[in-house]
Amino acid sequence: MTRRNVAPARGGSERAGDLLRIRGTTVICVRHQGRVALAGDGQVSIGPTIVKAGARKVRKLYHDRVLAGFAGTAADAFTLFEKFEAKLDEYRGNLSRAAVELAKDWRTDRILRRLEALLAVADKEHSFILSGSGEIIEPDDGVVGIGSGGPFALAAARALIAHSDLDAKQIVEEAMRIAAAICVYTNDRVTVEEL
DSSP: OEEOSOOOOTTGGGGTTHHHHOOSOEEEEEEETTEEEEEEOOOEEETTEEEESOOOOEEEETTTTEEEEEEEOHHHHHHHHHHHHHHHHHTTTOHHHHHHHHHHHHHHOHHHHTOOEEEEEEOSSOEEEEOTTSOEEEOSSSEEEEETTHHHHHHHHHHHHHHOOOOHHHHHHHHHHHHHHHOTTOOSOOEEEEO
16 A cells, blocks of 8 residues: 555554554445545444444545545545545545545644544545545555444455446445455445446
8 A cells, every 4th residue: 555645643543543443334445447435324323232323434525526435434534535535525525535635634633633533535536545644545456444344345346346247336346245254333225336
């Protein structure tokens, strides 16, 4: 994965496990055969209790040209969605610039620094993970997995890309089904968006 040149927040070592620590969802993004698809499960949990099965954690932004999905605390994620949408508007849909500017704000703003969420964002050219420590990570292979089931969905998606004829949308759907069968914080009520 390629890391953008954005320094971590002060105290970042305390949050070094952000990519693995966030529980309660799975989001997978796949760039394959000229298409990009982003999928998220619908489960919302409070501790060990499922409180909602059909939440929508992925959406299209900026005139349907950018995909975004979140993992982490719902209220925090909605705050980040709003901030990210504002950056997209400010930079006229330039995903890379909006991601860098959001990461700068995220690591320097006291309130944002306390938000516990990750964003997976993508457009036709780029896919990024935006972490709570102010990092921007761009995967080498165009596949992103975040949340508690993210590693399972990521592994499944990479295997499907290498060993099947499925398109991007079919790959994220199948990867989510596989993650839901393994991760207790992930269900099979999947929302998919595609560019």
